[in-house]
Amino acid sequence: MGAKVSELVVVERHSAITMIGINRPEARNCINTPTANALLEAFKDFNADDEAKVAVLYGVGGNFCAGYDLKELAHNPPTFLTQYGRGPMGPTRYESEKPVIAAVEGFAVAGGLELALWCDLRVIEENAVMGVFCRRFGVPLIDGGTVRLPAIVGLGRALDLILTGRPIKAxxxxxxxxxxxxxxxxxxxxxxxxxxxxxxxxxxxCLQADRRSTLNAALSSPTLQEALTFEHNNGFPVVAKESIHGAQKFTDGVGRHGKFNLHSNLGNPYKAKL
Structure with a gap:
């Protein structure tokens, strides 16, 4: 297990899993410029680590993230307005090569919702709240919210949340x-x-290739044919590397008759939080 603890972001690696925690609980984990920079660097390090396969993003202290720190925007607007190279929330314009799972407690609102949408999967507690709360203050979605939310829930539901700014419960x-x-x-x-x-x-x-193809089809390809071509070119090299071995396992009886185990018998250092 490796651990890297800073004032703003906590990073731990347990075998192939990297845990990345936003560490501003006193501000409901609102993101300011130093936190955004630290968060982006944490995900770049995760992608550069060949031993790390999946990341979990969470908030320390009971809230995932309550958005961008509006105090910083109010007192230092140039800092916010000049962040073209990355999203104001940190990694939201960065394309991770590996899956990221959001662990959502408490509030995931405004830019915090956009940060959760940037993740591939979202595990949400039954009392958690999401929403475009920045609607009240005239702060637009510029961390991918208008792009990713419709792709995930559909246009009508996305417009409901985006235009009204209403809370959506778990x-x-x-x-x-x-x-x-x-x-x-x-x-x-x-x-x-x-x-x-x-x-x-x-x-x-294979998992990473199918993830790339899915994200490309949903967010990048303008036509069906381009999406199908990308899927073929992206997935075909995997056949020689992993698929033949998988087919051999199948002939030996592994996974036949619909048997599929999506549970792990490995230890969970976060068992106390289950």
Missing amino acids: KEAYDWGLATQMVAVGTAVGGAYNLAQCLVKFPQE
Whole structure:
């Protein structure tokens, strides 16, 4: 296990899983410029680490993230307005090469919602709240919210949340597909870690190729044919590396008759939070 603790971001690696925590609990984990920089660097380090396969993003102290720090915007607007190279929230314009799971406790609102949308999967506690709360203050979504939210929940539902700024509670978020899993209070981090353990069990080149193809089709390709071509070119090299071995396992009886285990028998250092 490796650990890197800073004033603003906590990073720990447990085997193939990297845990990245926003560490501003006194501000409900609002993101200011130093935190955004630290968060982006943490994800760059995660992607550069060949041993790390999946990351879990969470907030320290009971809230995922309540958005961008409006105190900084009010007192130092040039800092906010000149962040073209990255999203104001940190990694939201950075394309991670590996899956990221959000463990959502408490509030994930405004830019915090956008940060959760940047993640591939979202494990949300049953009392958590999401929403475009920045609607009240005239702060636009510029960390991917208008791009990713419609792709995840559809145009009509996205416009509902974006235009009204209303809160969406966990059950509705889960019913809409905005949340991947809904779990008991106090268990989001442990649940996200369990889900990460499930993902690291699979052949990784194939998993990453299918992830790239899915994201490209949903967010990048303007036509069906371009999406299909990308999928073929992206996935075909995996066949020689992993698929033939997988087919041999199948002929030996592994995974036949619909048997599929999406549970891990590995230890969970966050078991106390389950």
